[in-house]
Amino acid sequence: MSERPLSFLDRPNSYIGKSVPRPNAQRLLQGRGVFVDDIRLPRLLHAAFLRSPYAHARIKHIDTAAASRRPGVVRVVTAADLAGLCTPWVGVLTHLKGMKSAPQHPLARDRACWQGEPVAAVAAESRAEAEDALAEIAVEWEELPPLASAEAALAPGARAIHDTLGDNLAFARAVDAGAVDDAFARADAVVAETFTFARHTGVCPEPRSILAEFDPGDRRLTLYCSSQAPHMMKEIVLRHFPLAETDVRVVCRDVGGSYGVKIHVYPDEMAVIALALLLGRPVKFVADRLESFVSDIHAREHRVAARMAVSRTGEILAIAIDDLTGIGPYSTYPRSSAVEGNQIVGLTGSWYRSANYRARLRVAFQTKPPMSQYRAVGHPIACAVTEGLVDLAARAIAMDPAELRRRNLIADEAYPWKSPAGLLFEKLSHQRALERMLELMDYEGLRREQRDLRAKGIHRGIGLASFVEITNPGPAFYGVGGAPISAQDGCSVRLEPGGSVTCAISVTEQGQGTETMVAQIVASVLGVALARVRVVTGDTERTPYGGGTWASRGTGIGGEAALQAAKALRANILDLAGAMLQAAPGDLDIAEGWIVDAETGARRIGLEEVGRAGYFRGDTLPPLTQPELMATRHHQPRDYPFAFTNGVQASWLELDIETGFVRLLKHWVVEDCGRMVSPLLVDEQIRGGVVQGLGAALFEECLYDAAGQLRNGTLADYLVPMAAEMPDIEVAHLETPLAGTELGAKGIGEAGTAGAPAAVMNAINDALAPLGARVSEQPITPARILRALGRL
Amino acid sequence: MLTPARETRRARWEDVLKAPSFAYLRASSLAQVFDALAEHGEDARILAGGQSLVPALNMRLSEPRLLIDINPIAALTGIERRGGMLRIGALTRHSEVGASPLVARLAPLIHQAIPHIAHPAIRNRGTFGGSLAQADPAAELPACVLALDAVLHLASRRGERAVSARDFFRALYETALAPDEVITAIDVPVAPQGTRSVFVELARRRGDYALVGLAAEAREVGLRLVFFGVGNKPVEAGAASAALAAGITAERIAAAQAALARDLDPPGDLQADGATKLHLARVLLGRAARALMAA
Amino acid sequence: MSESVDIRLTVNGQAVARRVAARQSLVDFLREELGLTGTRAGCEHGVCGACTLRLDGAIVRACLLFAAQLDGASIETIEGLSRSGEIADLQAAFHQHNALQCGFCTAGILVAAAALLRRGGVPSRAEIRDFLSGNYCRCTGYHAIIDAVEATCRARAGKSAP
């Protein structure tokens, strides 16, 4: 597996690579999780928002008098009331050249630019009373023409949504690498398709939630929020509110799903902070499900026109794409809304050898909710476009799609590799992954079964999708663009007097198993039982500084920080034990909570004795011995801007050609995320990601009418994937450890979502192929399939 | 679609999910319900299973002054055979109907339909009468009672009346129920020997309201085909059924499928346009007819 | 007939008496009045299943009931089912199989799955998926949940086998 020397992580009693159940899951299983809505504070107020009913409208007048008089209502505010409290923000990253956006405020000022934009806020003794008051707020609106589609927004002569910006082009990028025209000219076959990807949204089970507690006495603000990045949130507060760095604390307790949704700055949440400052009372806002649909970030909404040139012998000669995406009226702060398109440009085709690549990206403003980074940012699109083209090309030259991949995937020996768009791959395993997959799914057997069933009128499809995933981003991702987002993370590890270990770390937990992963690493290095490690996360006052958990960085970056901190503490413990035992620290080791003789393994003293001596009995130690039973280390990726992972997914499904209904029969994933700390956690991360990808492929779509109104903004009408329609998902692993870190772990959080839509789309097209039909529009609904079949 | 009016609320967008204030009456007898309805008229709403009404209240799509909870009224529950009729109390829960051996034997169409309604926790609360009163055009039970020629018993302080299913469903979410009336029970004619029932439905996900569904009942007197999810109420497909009147054969199925265009003119909804729905209705018709043929 | 209503009910075996606003949902009542936050509100319109609990022995949606309706009723929530030990094996199986991530959906899924377990026998995976079709989980891929429920069904069936 790993060719490197044995480390602590490889010791026989190591927890690394073992599937240990998550210790912190026990309380969740008993309903004892503490989510923001579970926190009760004295003097608590509840906020509710009046939101724009129009996609685009001028606010001529707001009358809040009647609402203010309602029982239980403490305050009703509009933009004017918050003007001096919170400065506006602009969601651009300076390293995305030419990117622009307009200033955004907690509440819409004179104009609302999407249906759902917050316009007024009520703080009341209960949420129900706050909602009662909303009905009493009178707004005089003047409807303005909406600009719902990205095409319309960029059409010549289209009116700029923000006059000051001149037009609606938020960002554009072009790549032209190699000799693309030449490659298309000499190709034996050229395939082309326009792929579309619907707008969809994250639908976190726990909606966005924030509780802002402001103590007017010492001017301290404590934010309890459902977020992935507490330190970033604190930095944001400091940038926009008149508060001192010493006086803001951000606490994230349990987070009920986030997937990227809860890492952005939302105007309503900023308004809640402002209300708390204004009123000197704690204010809570838990978005309800309906407002979540129109106020959470949305994702995707891309139309990609794509072409691929291929030779008769199955060489992919060139790829060209043109992506148009609509991001709503503002670029989201502070990560911007241009990253998804940017990643599509970067990623498309990058796992194949072809050096000829051309891409164009246009990112448009429009009057729909802001769109931004959601799980697997850009990957599912880049993957579906690439893999969709590969299958088309295979059909065009009558080659088996697995064979075409085999001939074009970057060879496992070819690394390091630089893609035409400039991505650096340290070491990936596409070829091995593909072979492993074909064996795992019994590709040949399935093909036979497919042929046999076809003869009986049963239409089954097989879809493959290779992919890469961006993980462990370095500072070149956001920090360089001016965003207060840390690419490094820190971990402190402390030996307690009783021999247990407390570990505080800046990466956060949303159920991925972050705390378990950290405990596994720390316990392994320190030679203690997992149960003897307590991990603290999600509190800016109690953990070292760091970025948090996003972009699949928790294990790769946080895990390495934990490893290095634990190693440092281990050295300190052995120093102290050496002093106590008058032995050379190098002759000692720690195992199962004991200081042992390194050579023989004989037990010398328990860790609790070291702890007690260090903390209580300094008098017994040799002179000049200063016990340091706590150590802190940070880790920041340096060698590569990202750590890429790779893998391949496959889908096996049955198509009812009369109804257009698709039944998912089985899904497979072969994934290489470097060293795995816990296969148990990795597997369900992948599966959860796959199901989000399957949702996108088959079900999820924010349906808008021409006026820019969301038509399906309830959980009954917006179709999320549920258990009955989802297949069993088999996962297998390869481990190519990451160089440059001792842990060697890469990320895993987004791989499932990245590849699943492509695999399903290819499987559907595989089933459709003998009927001369194909689909390229996601979600692939029964109606779209029937239309492709010409049955309507 | 869970609630009909969501799209019509454009002028205000309050995004609320806490029910507005109302008064609550725990009714222990029908007389009490009649009085309250007579007194409060349109301002009052009957609360049965609440599985349709409460979402609408939470979204404030409906803001009644008074909720009359009929759940305590035992007389409204139960399933029994009365001569040629199977009587189902209006308050009988979907799960009880689904588990009833009487229903399975005497009204197999309904037995087949129940598992398509929502999910177990919702079936434990939702009621037979509530579904009919709600009259969702994509719901299963209105189609079944129409296919079975059931009779609904309506009562108010003014007295009782029996209304045939055919007369009960009028327009989108509109029924023959007067503001002061309660559905007390439903009489379903017992399926005679030799009856064949087929219930088929297409829904995007398990338990969702139907994209298109078909309740088909073949009795000696003839074949009843009732589609749902294809109009503003359950729709009887007379032309299609006439095409199959002389017995089901492959050619007649094709003719019936063609004739369906005369029976249905489905409006589009969030999931599919009208043409797709008509196509799917034809597919279901073919499948149901072949199943009837085989039965 | 009033906007506030007196109710007496049993919650997790304990007698409770309260005056409630007629409009207060059962899920809000448990969370706000009784501090039983294990039952969660994920959608408040009956779709997500996070609020699933037991009312007089049958699973229901707590967001689609008003507390005012519950005079004389008996409620069991995740807290009660945890304390009684009734689902200890199911919880252990969820833990072993990592059938939860953020845990927001978990209580609702456990309560729903417990109802399936009470039917006895070993349902197929498809039947388990069908029974849980009204419980939304965004984190897991459902697979591990099905594994955990299946394993518990098997274990129980094995135990009760002669």
Ligand SMILES: Cc1cc2nc3c(=O)[nH]c(=O)nc-3n(C[C@H](O)[C@H](O)[C@H](O)COP(=O)(O)OP(=O)(O)OC[C@H]3O[C@@H](n4cnc5c(N)ncnc54)[C@H](O)[C@@H]3O)c2cc1C
């Ligand atoms: C997530 C979800 C999915 C669902 N899926 C489906 C589905 O697939 N198919 C389906 O058919 N249903 C579905 N339903 C709805 C469910 O079946 C409801 O139970 C049913 O529609 C209404 O019955 P109820 O007893 O709950 O009525 P309530 O919600 O209590 O009442 C509905 C309406 O009927 C009136 N009413 C009720 N009873 C009477 C009576 N006896 N006399 C006069 N008026 C009365 C009420 O005043 C109200 O206007 C779903 C519900 C949810 C929450």
Ligand code: FES
């Ligand atoms: S909160 Fe009750 S079903 Fe979602």
Ligand code: FES
């Ligand atoms: S574990 Fe997060 S929603 Fe199920």
